[in-house]
Amino acid sequence: MNVSKRIQNMQFSPIRKLASYAEMAKEKGIKVFHLNIGQPDVVTPHTFFQGINSFNESVIKYSSSQGIDSLLESFIKYYKEWNINFEKDELLVTNGGSEALLFTIMAVCDYGDEIVIPEPFYTNYNSFADAAGVRVVSFITKAEDGFHLPNKKEIISKITSKTKALLITNPGNPTGTVYTYEEVRMLADIAKEYDLYLIADEVYREFVYDGLQYTSAMYMEDILDRVILIDSISKRYSACGARIGLVASKNKEIISQILKLCQSRLCCATLEQIAAANLINTPRAYFEEVRSEYENRRNIAFESLSKIPGVICKKPTGAFYIIAKLPIEDADDFARWILTDFNYDNKTVMFAPAEGFYATKGLGKNEIRLSYCINSEDLKCAMNVLSIALNTYIDLKNQ
Incomplete structure (x- = not known):
């Protein structure tokens, strides 16, 4: 066989x-x-374990496929600290950022479609794309340039009729690169001009050094209907094993469609969600x-x-x-x-x-x-x- x-x-x-x-x-x-x-x-912040200890139900039940209300509300509050405003129906809790990425690629691409990614990139992007039957098309970033993006013309040269999205990690894994405002703006312009989604994996936003300013794709207000944000508590709260991630977008239609995939796996772990919801109380x-x-x-x-x-x-x-x-x-x-x-x-x-x-x-x-x-x-x-x-x-x- x-x-x-x-x-x-x-x-x-x-x-x-x-x-x-x-x-x-x-x-x-x-x-x-x-x-x-x-x-x-x-x-891991003690607030996570306080959240677990607060659970006093006799049965660990299924939770909502979207995620429990207290966790969704805590994410909304967290993003406001970054001047990013979400409503509850613009968020979906996932089993880590990995599931958020897989579900997003499945939702925006058909079999045989393409996503464009700067390389080197997080290796599991290949795995997620392969699982979804999607082709990764890459453009090269170079060590001597600090792995910053090349010019717009070089990125555009990789776009075809099958391209459905740009996918970036910012700050970058494996490069540690933090994109400038101008770089994120360029990607936003490309997404708009070529009718693409911009999938922004921003799980490392808390880790920016040397006094640099961080620019989220969510700051590009003219393309918010195209931005799909990928996030996770794994890195910023040192809670990798909790497997709590998030997919978020101001495009309510794409969130509504990804919810179908969330429903197919029923829900994320209830206890971990309860614990993660209390992380918002972690001191700055x-x-x-x-x-x-x-x-x-x-x-x-x-x-x-x-x-x-x-x-x-x-x-x-x-x-x-x-x-x-x-x-x-x-x-x-x-x-x-x-x-x-x-x-x-x-x-x-x-x-x-x-x-x-x-x-x-x-x-x-x-x-x-x-x-x-x-x-x-x-x-x-x-x-x-x-x-x-x-x-x-x-x-x-x-x-």
């Missing part, structure tokens, strides 16, 4: 595909520093402390990489990722080797080869994506181990 071509065409996650090698290293007693995945180690100081902590970690990672001969990278200005080009031919081979054949002082590092974040074949082959989500002392140690490992690997290849 055969499996579907759809599932055959999907790639394994480049973020998680090396997990078995990491587990084997741990079984040998080797400490593995996980720089491969955006799993924050900062403490929490975000300020967390942002400061990640900015410091960003500096540690970037400065460490900058000291390694032959490594090329730009300082990211948002999220908690950094892409670095290494003086090697195959980052995937290096990623396996560092887990299976190397340790320094009984320590090694796991990272994500960057090739899986590109759609264009051959790009990213000598690049890696690091997530600086571990504490500062461990991060310093991990970067030192990475430096020693890279030098050792290069020497072995040159023998």
